[in-house]
Amino acid sequence: MKPADWLKENALLIGLILVSLLIPLLVWNQVPETLPTHWNAAGEPDAYGSKAEALLIMPGVVLFVNLLFWLIPVLDPKKNVPKFQPILRIMQVVMTVFFLALQGLMVADALGYGVRMDLLVPIGVSLLLLVIGNYFGKLRPNYFIGIRTPWTLESPEIWIKTHRLAGRIWVIGSLMLIVLRLVLGGPSFFGIFITVVLLMSFFPIGYSFYLYKNQAPK
Incomplete structure:
Protein backbone atom coordinates (compact mmCIF):
# COMPACT_ATOMS: atom_id res chain seq x y z
CA MET A 1 0.00 0.00 0.00
CA LYS A 2 1.28 3.46 -0.91
CA PRO A 3 2.06 5.80 2.03
CA ALA A 4 -0.61 8.27 0.87
CA ASP A 5 -3.24 5.52 0.75
CA TRP A 6 -2.19 4.25 4.19
CA LEU A 7 -2.46 7.75 5.66
CA LYS A 8 -5.90 8.22 4.13
CA GLU A 9 -7.11 4.86 5.42
CA ASN A 10 -5.84 5.58 8.93
CA ALA A 11 -6.66 9.29 9.12
CA LEU A 12 -9.18 8.85 11.95
CA LEU A 13 -6.79 6.79 14.07
CA ILE A 14 -3.91 9.17 13.46
CA GLY A 15 -6.16 12.05 14.48
CA LEU A 16 -7.13 10.29 17.72
CA ILE A 17 -3.47 9.59 18.51
CA LEU A 18 -2.58 13.24 17.93
CA VAL A 19 -5.40 14.32 20.26
CA SER A 20 -4.05 11.97 22.93
CA LEU A 21 -0.54 13.40 22.52
CA LEU A 22 -1.84 16.98 22.53
CA ILE A 23 -3.88 16.73 25.75
CA PRO A 24 -0.85 16.71 28.12
CA LEU A 25 0.53 19.83 26.43
CA LEU A 26 -2.76 21.67 26.88
CA VAL A 27 -3.13 20.92 30.60
CA TRP A 28 0.51 20.67 31.70
CA ASN A 29 0.56 24.01 33.52
CA GLN A 30 -2.93 23.59 34.99
CA VAL A 31 -2.45 20.44 37.10
CA PRO A 32 -0.49 19.73 40.31
CA GLU A 33 2.97 18.15 40.27
CA THR A 34 1.61 14.96 41.88
CA LEU A 35 -1.51 13.27 40.50
CA PRO A 36 -3.56 10.11 41.11
CA THR A 37 -2.67 7.20 38.82
CA HIS A 38 -5.01 4.55 40.26
CA TRP A 39 -8.36 4.46 42.07
CA ASN A 40 -9.85 1.78 44.33
CA ALA A 41 -13.31 0.24 44.02
CA ALA A 42 -14.80 3.13 46.02
CA GLY A 43 -13.39 5.66 43.57
CA GLU A 44 -10.72 6.89 45.99
CA PRO A 45 -7.16 7.47 44.73
CA ASP A 46 -4.83 4.81 46.15
CA ALA A 47 -1.70 5.45 44.06
CA TYR A 48 0.01 8.63 42.95
CA GLY A 49 2.69 9.57 40.48
CA SER A 50 4.46 12.56 39.03
CA LYS A 51 2.69 14.86 36.62
CA ALA A 52 4.73 13.42 33.77
CA GLU A 53 3.81 9.86 34.69
CA ALA A 54 0.10 10.60 35.12
CA LEU A 55 -0.26 12.63 31.93
CA LEU A 56 1.95 10.59 29.60
CA ILE A 57 1.03 7.01 30.46
CA MET A 58 -2.24 7.00 28.49
CA PRO A 59 -0.78 8.56 25.31
CA GLY A 60 1.84 5.82 25.52
CA VAL A 61 -0.89 3.18 25.80
CA VAL A 62 -2.83 4.67 22.88
CA LEU A 63 0.28 4.69 20.71
CA PHE A 64 1.29 1.13 21.70
CA VAL A 65 -2.18 -0.30 21.04
CA ASN A 66 -2.29 1.21 17.56
CA LEU A 67 1.22 0.07 16.68
CA LEU A 68 0.24 -3.45 17.71
CA PHE A 69 -2.89 -3.40 15.56
CA TRP A 70 -0.95 -2.08 12.58
CA LEU A 71 1.64 -4.85 12.98
CA ILE A 72 -0.85 -7.73 13.32
CA PRO A 73 -1.26 -8.27 9.55
CA VAL A 74 2.54 -8.43 9.20
CA LEU A 75 3.24 -10.65 12.22
CA ASP A 76 0.36 -13.12 12.03
CA PRO A 77 1.72 -16.38 10.52
CA LYS A 78 -1.76 -17.62 9.60
CA LYS A 79 -2.21 -14.68 7.19
CA ASN A 80 -5.97 -14.69 7.81
CA VAL A 81 -6.17 -11.00 8.67
CA PRO A 82 -7.46 -9.88 5.22
CA LYS A 83 -10.54 -12.05 5.86
CA PHE A 84 -11.55 -9.88 8.84
CA GLN A 85 -9.59 -6.66 8.26
CA PRO A 86 -12.70 -4.41 8.57
CA ILE A 87 -13.52 -6.00 11.95
CA LEU A 88 -9.94 -5.55 13.10
CA ARG A 89 -10.14 -1.88 12.14
CA ILE A 90 -13.37 -1.42 14.09
CA MET A 91 -11.77 -3.00 17.17
CA GLN A 92 -8.72 -0.76 16.76
CA VAL A 93 -10.87 2.37 16.63
CA VAL A 94 -13.01 1.24 19.58
CA MET A 95 -9.99 0.47 21.76
CA THR A 96 -8.34 3.76 20.82
CA VAL A 97 -11.50 5.68 21.72
CA PHE A 98 -11.75 3.77 25.01
CA PHE A 99 -8.20 4.62 26.11
CA LEU A 100 -8.60 8.20 24.93
CA ALA A 101 -11.80 8.48 26.99
CA LEU A 102 -9.98 7.00 29.99
CA GLN A 103 -7.26 9.59 29.48
CA GLY A 104 -9.93 12.28 29.41
CA LEU A 105 -11.36 11.07 32.72
CA MET A 106 -7.93 11.09 34.35
CA VAL A 107 -7.21 14.60 33.10
CA ALA A 108 -10.64 15.88 34.17
CA ASP A 109 -10.03 14.46 37.65
CA ALA A 110 -6.58 16.08 37.72
CA LEU A 111 -8.21 19.41 36.88
CA GLY A 112 -10.46 19.05 39.92
CA TYR A 113 -13.76 18.05 38.34
CA GLY A 114 -14.35 15.21 40.81
CA VAL A 115 -14.83 12.42 38.27
CA ARG A 116 -16.69 9.31 39.46
Whole structure:
Protein backbone atom coordinates (compact mmCIF):
# COMPACT_ATOMS: atom_id res chain seq x y z
CA MET A 1 0.00 0.00 0.00
CA LYS A 2 1.28 3.46 -0.91
CA PRO A 3 2.06 5.80 2.03
CA ALA A 4 -0.61 8.27 0.87
CA ASP A 5 -3.24 5.52 0.75
CA TRP A 6 -2.19 4.25 4.19
CA LEU A 7 -2.46 7.75 5.66
CA LYS A 8 -5.90 8.22 4.13
CA GLU A 9 -7.11 4.86 5.42
CA ASN A 10 -5.84 5.58 8.93
CA ALA A 11 -6.66 9.29 9.12
CA LEU A 12 -9.18 8.85 11.95
CA LEU A 13 -6.79 6.79 14.07
CA ILE A 14 -3.91 9.17 13.46
CA GLY A 15 -6.16 12.05 14.48
CA LEU A 16 -7.13 10.29 17.72
CA ILE A 17 -3.47 9.59 18.51
CA LEU A 18 -2.58 13.24 17.93
CA VAL A 19 -5.40 14.32 20.26
CA SER A 20 -4.05 11.97 22.93
CA LEU A 21 -0.54 13.40 22.52
CA LEU A 22 -1.84 16.98 22.53
CA ILE A 23 -3.88 16.73 25.75
CA PRO A 24 -0.85 16.71 28.12
CA LEU A 25 0.53 19.83 26.43
CA LEU A 26 -2.76 21.67 26.88
CA VAL A 27 -3.13 20.92 30.60
CA TRP A 28 0.51 20.67 31.70
CA ASN A 29 0.56 24.01 33.52
CA GLN A 30 -2.93 23.59 34.99
CA VAL A 31 -2.45 20.44 37.10
CA PRO A 32 -0.49 19.73 40.31
CA GLU A 33 2.97 18.15 40.27
CA THR A 34 1.61 14.96 41.88
CA LEU A 35 -1.51 13.27 40.50
CA PRO A 36 -3.56 10.11 41.11
CA THR A 37 -2.67 7.20 38.82
CA HIS A 38 -5.01 4.55 40.26
CA TRP A 39 -8.36 4.46 42.07
CA ASN A 40 -9.85 1.78 44.33
CA ALA A 41 -13.31 0.24 44.02
CA ALA A 42 -14.80 3.13 46.02
CA GLY A 43 -13.39 5.66 43.57
CA GLU A 44 -10.72 6.89 45.99
CA PRO A 45 -7.16 7.47 44.73
CA ASP A 46 -4.83 4.81 46.15
CA ALA A 47 -1.70 5.45 44.06
CA TYR A 48 0.01 8.63 42.95
CA GLY A 49 2.69 9.57 40.48
CA SER A 50 4.46 12.56 39.03
CA LYS A 51 2.69 14.86 36.62
CA ALA A 52 4.73 13.42 33.77
CA GLU A 53 3.81 9.86 34.69
CA ALA A 54 0.10 10.60 35.12
CA LEU A 55 -0.26 12.63 31.93
CA LEU A 56 1.95 10.59 29.60
CA ILE A 57 1.03 7.01 30.46
CA MET A 58 -2.24 7.00 28.49
CA PRO A 59 -0.78 8.56 25.31
CA GLY A 60 1.84 5.82 25.52
CA VAL A 61 -0.89 3.18 25.80
CA VAL A 62 -2.83 4.67 22.88
CA LEU A 63 0.28 4.69 20.71
CA PHE A 64 1.29 1.13 21.70
CA VAL A 65 -2.18 -0.30 21.04
CA ASN A 66 -2.29 1.21 17.56
CA LEU A 67 1.22 0.07 16.68
CA LEU A 68 0.24 -3.45 17.71
CA PHE A 69 -2.89 -3.40 15.56
CA TRP A 70 -0.95 -2.08 12.58
CA LEU A 71 1.64 -4.85 12.98
CA ILE A 72 -0.85 -7.73 13.32
CA PRO A 73 -1.26 -8.27 9.55
CA VAL A 74 2.54 -8.43 9.20
CA LEU A 75 3.24 -10.65 12.22
CA ASP A 76 0.36 -13.12 12.03
CA PRO A 77 1.72 -16.38 10.52
CA LYS A 78 -1.76 -17.62 9.60
CA LYS A 79 -2.21 -14.68 7.19
CA ASN A 80 -5.97 -14.69 7.81
CA VAL A 81 -6.17 -11.00 8.67
CA PRO A 82 -7.46 -9.88 5.22
CA LYS A 83 -10.54 -12.05 5.86
CA PHE A 84 -11.55 -9.88 8.84
CA GLN A 85 -9.59 -6.66 8.26
CA PRO A 86 -12.70 -4.41 8.57
CA ILE A 87 -13.52 -6.00 11.95
CA LEU A 88 -9.94 -5.55 13.10
CA ARG A 89 -10.14 -1.88 12.14
CA ILE A 90 -13.37 -1.42 14.09
CA MET A 91 -11.77 -3.00 17.17
CA GLN A 92 -8.72 -0.76 16.76
CA VAL A 93 -10.87 2.37 16.63
CA VAL A 94 -13.01 1.24 19.58
CA MET A 95 -9.99 0.47 21.76
CA THR A 96 -8.34 3.76 20.82
CA VAL A 97 -11.50 5.68 21.72
CA PHE A 98 -11.75 3.77 25.01
CA PHE A 99 -8.20 4.62 26.11
CA LEU A 100 -8.60 8.20 24.93
CA ALA A 101 -11.80 8.48 26.99
CA LEU A 102 -9.98 7.00 29.99
CA GLN A 103 -7.26 9.59 29.48
CA GLY A 104 -9.93 12.28 29.41
CA LEU A 105 -11.36 11.07 32.72
CA MET A 106 -7.93 11.09 34.35
CA VAL A 107 -7.21 14.60 33.10
CA ALA A 108 -10.64 15.88 34.17
CA ASP A 109 -10.03 14.46 37.65
CA ALA A 110 -6.58 16.08 37.72
CA LEU A 111 -8.21 19.41 36.88
CA GLY A 112 -10.46 19.05 39.92
CA TYR A 113 -13.76 18.05 38.34
CA GLY A 114 -14.35 15.21 40.81
CA VAL A 115 -14.83 12.42 38.27
CA ARG A 116 -16.69 9.31 39.46
CA MET A 117 -14.00 6.86 38.40
CA ASP A 118 -15.68 4.04 40.34
CA LEU A 119 -18.79 4.46 38.17
CA LEU A 120 -17.50 5.51 34.76
CA VAL A 121 -14.50 3.18 34.42
CA PRO A 122 -16.41 -0.10 35.03
CA ILE A 123 -19.18 1.03 32.68
CA GLY A 124 -16.59 2.02 30.08
CA VAL A 125 -14.81 -1.34 30.34
CA SER A 126 -18.16 -3.15 30.08
CA LEU A 127 -19.06 -1.18 26.94
CA LEU A 128 -15.66 -2.03 25.46
CA LEU A 129 -16.20 -5.75 26.12
CA LEU A 130 -19.72 -5.51 24.70
CA VAL A 131 -18.55 -4.00 21.40
CA ILE A 132 -15.65 -6.45 21.06
CA GLY A 133 -17.93 -9.37 21.85
CA ASN A 134 -20.40 -8.20 19.23
CA TYR A 135 -17.75 -8.73 16.54
CA PHE A 136 -16.19 -11.93 17.91
CA GLY A 137 -18.15 -14.16 15.53
CA LYS A 138 -16.55 -12.48 12.51
CA LEU A 139 -12.95 -13.04 13.61
CA ARG A 140 -10.92 -15.75 11.91
CA PRO A 141 -7.98 -17.77 13.30
CA ASN A 142 -5.00 -15.62 14.24
CA TYR A 143 -2.47 -15.40 17.06
CA PHE A 144 -3.33 -11.94 18.37
CA ILE A 145 -7.08 -11.25 18.70
CA GLY A 146 -9.73 -13.59 20.08
CA ILE A 147 -9.94 -16.84 22.07
CA ARG A 148 -6.53 -18.24 21.15
CA THR A 149 -6.33 -21.79 22.48
CA PRO A 150 -4.49 -24.76 20.92
CA TRP A 151 -7.88 -26.10 19.82
CA THR A 152 -9.23 -22.93 18.20
CA LEU A 153 -5.93 -22.29 16.42
CA GLU A 154 -5.81 -25.87 15.15
CA SER A 155 -9.35 -26.00 13.77
CA PRO A 156 -11.14 -23.16 11.93
CA GLU A 157 -14.45 -24.87 12.73
CA ILE A 158 -13.73 -24.87 16.48
CA TRP A 159 -12.54 -21.26 16.23
CA ILE A 160 -15.79 -20.11 14.59
CA LYS A 161 -18.08 -22.03 16.97
CA THR A 162 -16.13 -20.86 20.02
CA HIS A 163 -16.19 -17.21 18.98
CA ARG A 164 -19.88 -17.24 18.11
CA LEU A 165 -20.65 -18.50 21.60
CA ALA A 166 -18.08 -16.18 23.20
CA GLY A 167 -19.61 -13.21 21.39
CA ARG A 168 -23.04 -13.91 22.84
CA ILE A 169 -21.57 -14.46 26.31
CA TRP A 170 -19.57 -11.23 26.17
CA VAL A 171 -22.54 -9.15 25.01
CA ILE A 172 -24.91 -10.58 27.64
CA GLY A 173 -22.27 -10.44 30.38
CA SER A 174 -21.35 -6.85 29.56
CA LEU A 175 -24.97 -5.69 29.57
CA MET A 176 -25.44 -7.40 32.93
CA LEU A 177 -22.35 -5.65 34.32
CA ILE A 178 -23.61 -2.24 33.19
CA VAL A 179 -26.98 -2.78 34.85
CA LEU A 180 -25.42 -4.14 38.05
CA ARG A 181 -23.01 -1.21 38.32
CA LEU A 182 -25.90 1.24 38.06
CA VAL A 183 -27.63 -0.61 40.91
CA LEU A 184 -24.75 -1.56 43.20
CA GLY A 185 -22.07 0.53 44.89
CA GLY A 186 -18.45 0.34 43.78
CA PRO A 187 -17.07 -1.96 46.55
CA SER A 188 -20.06 -4.33 46.27
CA PHE A 189 -19.77 -4.42 42.49
CA PHE A 190 -16.03 -5.07 42.26
CA GLY A 191 -16.16 -8.76 43.22
CA ILE A 192 -19.08 -9.36 40.86
CA PHE A 193 -17.23 -7.60 38.05
CA ILE A 194 -14.13 -9.78 38.45
CA THR A 195 -16.23 -12.96 38.67
CA VAL A 196 -18.27 -12.18 35.55
CA VAL A 197 -15.21 -11.19 33.51
CA LEU A 198 -13.43 -14.41 34.53
CA LEU A 199 -16.47 -16.46 33.49
CA MET A 200 -16.66 -14.56 30.19
CA SER A 201 -13.00 -15.39 29.59
CA PHE A 202 -12.73 -19.00 30.77
CA PHE A 203 -16.07 -20.46 29.66
CA PRO A 204 -15.25 -20.07 25.94
CA ILE A 205 -11.83 -21.64 26.59
CA GLY A 206 -13.51 -24.65 28.18
CA TYR A 207 -16.02 -24.78 25.34
CA SER A 208 -13.23 -24.89 22.75
CA PHE A 209 -11.71 -27.88 24.57
CA TYR A 210 -15.14 -29.55 24.72
CA LEU A 211 -15.53 -29.13 20.96
CA TYR A 212 -12.06 -30.54 20.40
CA LYS A 213 -12.72 -33.64 22.54
CA ASN A 214 -16.09 -34.26 20.88
CA GLN A 215 -15.26 -33.53 17.26
CA ALA A 216 -15.76 -36.29 14.73
CA PRO A 217 -12.65 -38.46 14.27
CA LYS A 218 -10.70 -37.71 11.11
